[in-house]
Amino acid sequence: DAKTTQPPSMDCAEGRAANLPCNHSTISGNEYVYWYRQIHSQGPQYIIHGLKNNETNEMASLIITEDRKSSTLILPHATLRDTAVYYCIVRVTGGSYIPTFGRGTSLIVHP
Amino acid sequence: GAGVSQTPSNKVTEKGKYVELRCDPISGHTALYWYRQSLGQGPEFLIYFQGTGAADDSGLPNDRFFAVRPEGSVSTLKIQRTERGDSAVYLCASRRDRGVGEAFFGQGTRLTVV
Numbered sequence: 001d002a003k004t005t006q007p008p009s010m011d012c013a014e015g016r017a018a019n020l021p022c023n024h025s026t027i028s029g030n031e032y033v034y035w036y037r038q039i040h041s042q043g044p045q046y047i048i049h050g051l052k053n054n055e056t057n058e059m060a061s062l063i064i065t066e067d068r069k070s071s072t073l074i075l076p077h078a079t080l081r082d083t084a085v086y087y088c089i090v091r092v093t094g095g096s097y098i099p100t101f102g103r104g105t106s107l108i109v110h111p
Numbered sequence: 112g113a114g115v116s117q118t119p120s121n122k123v124t125e126k127g128k129y130v131e132l133r134c135d136p137i138s139g140h141t142a143l144y145w146y147r148q149s150l151g152q153g154p155e156f157l158i159y160f161q162g163t164g165a166a167d168d169s170g171l172p173n174d175r176f177f178a179v180r181p182e183g184s185v186s187t188l189k190i191q192r193t194e195r196g197d198s199a200v201y202l203c204a205s206r207r208d209r210g211v212g213e214a215f216f217g218q219g220t221r222l223t224v225v
Contacts, residue, residue, distance in 0.1 A: 099144070102153050
């Protein structure tokens with residue numbers, strides 16, 4: 001699976017949008033982009049995934065660049081409960097899938 | 112509950128002892144993963160089961176670590192002759208099957224070796 005690069009930390013004001021970038025310049029055509037987050041003392045939680053098109057669900061939006069070499073996870077109205085470590089993972093379709101985590105981005109949402 | 116359940120939530124053991132950590136995946140999920148997470152690090156892959164068999168155990172650090180899933184549901188991670196360096200949070204996750212889909216994680220077992 002392609003490797004990803006994320007900034008180690010970010011902060012955001014409560015109520016504002018949090019935009020978390022991820023670089024995956026070696027991504028191949030059959031690889032999806034997945035995002036998970038891990039709130040302190042909990043297991044990772046799935047947020048969203050996408051292949052080419054932008055995706056939105058009740059938690060977040062995922063914007064994937066046209067060349068697919070990078071993506072941005074958007075939390076449109078961050079709350080204090082969104083403080084967590086966010087992981088961007090790239091994986092192939094089908095077959096065995098082993099989520100491989102880097103160090104992620106530690107997002108702190110402040111009042 | 113409907114989620115992945117791990118027991119115990121906390122385990123303190125003495126160096127050299129044997130421990131077992133249990134994972135109850137979501138019912139019907141055929142894929143099961145074990146991870147280990149140290150402070151400030153992302154989860155580190157240990158072993159992956161597809162059904163009853165270990166499809167990939169390349170992440171197990173040494174032969175003191177072993178995991179089983181005899182009936183394709185509950186899994187047990189076993190650590191022999193524990194060392195202080197084994198102290199970490201051990202996470203279990205399950206997925207419905209192969210292909211596209213999310214993995215659901217348990218809350219983890221915090222293992223402390225003293």
